[in-house]
Amino acid sequence: MTDNTDNAVSAPAVSNTVKRLEEEGEIGADYLEELLDIADLGGDIDIDVDHGRASIAIVASEEGDERELADLVGRDGEVLEAVQELTRLAVQARTGNRSRLMLDINGYRAARREELTKIAAEAVARVHASGETVSLAPMNPFERKVCHDVVAAAGLVSESEGAEPHRHVVIMLPEEDEEPGIDDAGSADSANSAEVGEQGQD
Missing domain, CATH: 3.30.1370.50 (R3H-like domain)
Structure with a gap:
């Protein structure tokens, strides 16, 4: 007889992890949406869970957005790294947990x-x-x-x-x-x- 105890325990754990990461993505997306509004930049925000972490991508929503979003990437992705860190801190402030969220802008990463x-x-x-x-x-x-x-x-x-x-x-x-x-x-x-x-x- 097969013991499925481990599977029974792990399924809810996986579900809870995905739910937590999805929540991180939502919080991060809210922060980034506000940032885009303040900077008067266009772009769509896509949320996903990838390789065990929340993943957010900001992509151009219309012609001309690529050039504007390039400013949020910066030279060698330096601005992107800074924005990602700010987004992680925003998530941590809401959840109390350190975030491993990954941000991509304009497909740079x-x-x-x-x-x-x-x-x-x-x-x-x-x-x-x-x-x-x-x-x-x-x-x-x-x-x-x-x-x-x-x-x-x-x-x-x-x-x-x-x-x-x-x-x-x-x-x-x-x-x-x-x-x-x-x-x-x-x-x-x-x-x-x-x-x-x-x-x-x-």
């Missing part, structure tokens, strides 16, 4: 993720070919997390080195006696990515 995936994959190929350690350019926590994930999936080891704003990902072959994947530094990136100013992930 999605495009950057695709670009970083290619960069990390190329670096992985170089490590495989040469056996030498490869260091990537300095990146913010969100970007480092993307690279760590690509490296781990390829069976190599990565770690973050240096101090902000020069913190960067280093990729290497795994030691024979260790499991492929992210080392302690990489894991820190992963855990915090949730949090960020993405300040996230590192």
